[in-house]
Amino acid sequence: MRFIALTVLVLVLGLAGCASPPRSYSFQNSRTYDKSYDEVWESLIGFFASRNIQIKNxxxxxxxxxxxxxxxxxxxxxxxxxxxxxxxxxxxxxxxxVTRSGATPKVTVNATYQETRKFDRNVVTVGCNSKGTLERIILAEVGR
Known part of the structure; x- marks a missing residue:
């Protein structure tokens, strides 16, 4: 019985070794705008509404x-x-x-990505690295 458990453990660890870590990406996640705070806020809320993204808070x-x-x-x-x-x-x-930094508001986007994976009965969650796509989309939309 111990041999089987040890064999399964070695197999799972060996298979996990086949996986590779995520690459890191460099991108801007914040930007200032030459608009009023209210204009920036309205653009941001418009982004969420037009894409049917649910707001938690x-x-x-x-x-x-x-x-x-x-x-x-x-x-x-x-x-x-x-x-x-x-x-x-x-x-x-x-x-x-959205922060009021002097005369121009600044927007910062923070995203946390996770992937859930399964092998046999083992379920793991791994962190992923942003490519900056979501950040660029939101910052561009607010700038329109």
Missing amino acids: IAKDSGVVYAETAQFNETMADCGDPGLFQVLSKRVNFNVF
């Missing part, structure tokens, strides 16, 4: 929007190669902050 006075968890694809984040693991889901949580 919103506070205009503190300039924060927390989005509901959403799915993503490979154009948005790099999770590395799952090896022999089966990908079950890809989820992103993100928030956007």
Whole structure:
């Protein structure tokens, strides 16, 4: 019985070794705008509404929007190669902050990506690295 358990453990660790880590990407996640705070805020809320992105929490006075968890694809984040693991889901949580930095508001987008994988009965969640796609889309939309 011990031999079987040890064999399974070695096999699982060996298969996990087939996976590769995600690459790192460099991108801008914040930008200032030559608009009023209210104009920037309205553009940001318009972005969420036009794409039917559910807002979890919103506070205009503190300039924060927390989005509901959403799915993503490979154009948005790099999770590395799952090896022999089966990908079950890809989820992103993100928030956007609008700060009054002097005369021009500044928007910062923070996103956390995770991929859930399964091999046999083992389920693991791995962190993924953003490619900056979501950040660029939001910052460009606010700038329109």
